[in-house]
Amino acid sequence: MALHDYPIPDLDITLQEAGRVLQLTLSPDLYMQYKNALSQQREILQEAQRKLSEAGSGRENWVTEQFKSRLLSCGDALPTSTAIPTVLPQSKAWKNDTQLGRAAALVWAMAKLYSEPWLVEGDVPMERTQQSEVFAASRLPGKKQDEIKLYPDSVHAILTSRAGAFPIQILHRPSAEGPFTALSLGDIYDQIEHISNLPAAGTEQDASAICALSSQPRRDWHSVRERILKKGGPTAASLDLMESAILAVSLEDGPAPPDVASTLNAIRLGGRGWNCLRFYDKVGKRFPFKNPNRKRQRDSEEKSEPL
Secondary structure: OOOOOOOOOOHHHHHHHHHHHHHHHOOHHHHHHHHHHHHHOHHHHHHHHHHHHHHHOOOOOOOHHHHHHHHHOOOOOHHHOOOOOOOOOOOOOOOOOOHHHHHHHHHHHHHHHHHOOHHHHOOOOOOOOOHHHOOOEEEEOOOOOOEEEEOOOOOEEEEEEOOEEEEEEOEEOOOOOOOOEEOOHHHHHHHHHHHHOOOOOOHHHOOHHHHHHHHOOHHHHHHHHHHHHHHOHHHHHHHHHHHOOOOEEEOOOOEOOOOHHHHHHHHHHOOOOOHHHOOOOEOOEEOOOEOOOOOOOOOOOOOOOOO
């Protein structure tokens, strides 16, 4: 099904709506000044409308390019500029509403949404030019402007915790020629539980060694990233695994803050000194907090290798 076009707004309709709002908000004198200026600059506005129509011709969403250009040109640190936090309320009905249960459920749901987008879309086509860059995408720092890179063959997520940063598989291909599908909720939960039971990482495996770099101003992070890639070795390989992940999940080492506002700030900026676990370059990120009443169920005998 073809997606709906997003039409260029008609100039007369735009000016009519602007005039309606300004008449309600400006004093009579200022409103008359606006009307006089508008009549004098009508030809300039018509030329701007013509250029906008040409630029948007044949595009599914004519605002995407402008939006991305301005967003990716921002050189400030992401936590204080374009990082927008969201919070999902905890479920009172689900018996497995623990940090690990929520983490596994969120990751499984994201894997389903990524591999089967029609579950949400149904029969109504949705705009894809921005939606297609939500998962399996990373915002890579640039010297002048960042870029969003996609990794369509990725099957893993990144889990960061005090134990380090670990890749976990969340997609698989049941048949050689078939599409990717989400791994079962139980398989995802087992991977997350195993990692949560590992001891705190030492200096060499501390997740902050690489996560904190993405919280720097973008030009500074660009310079550091270039040196990492040029040097190669394990650090460059770890960075590639993190950037190519479908999404990133951070297991918080503590209970959620007492109110929503504090929780939003903790998610955006980190809390209790663990802001280093935020890998801000991942477009899809989740931050489940720990349930203070949870007890570890068992120690796993398997081995997981941190990045």
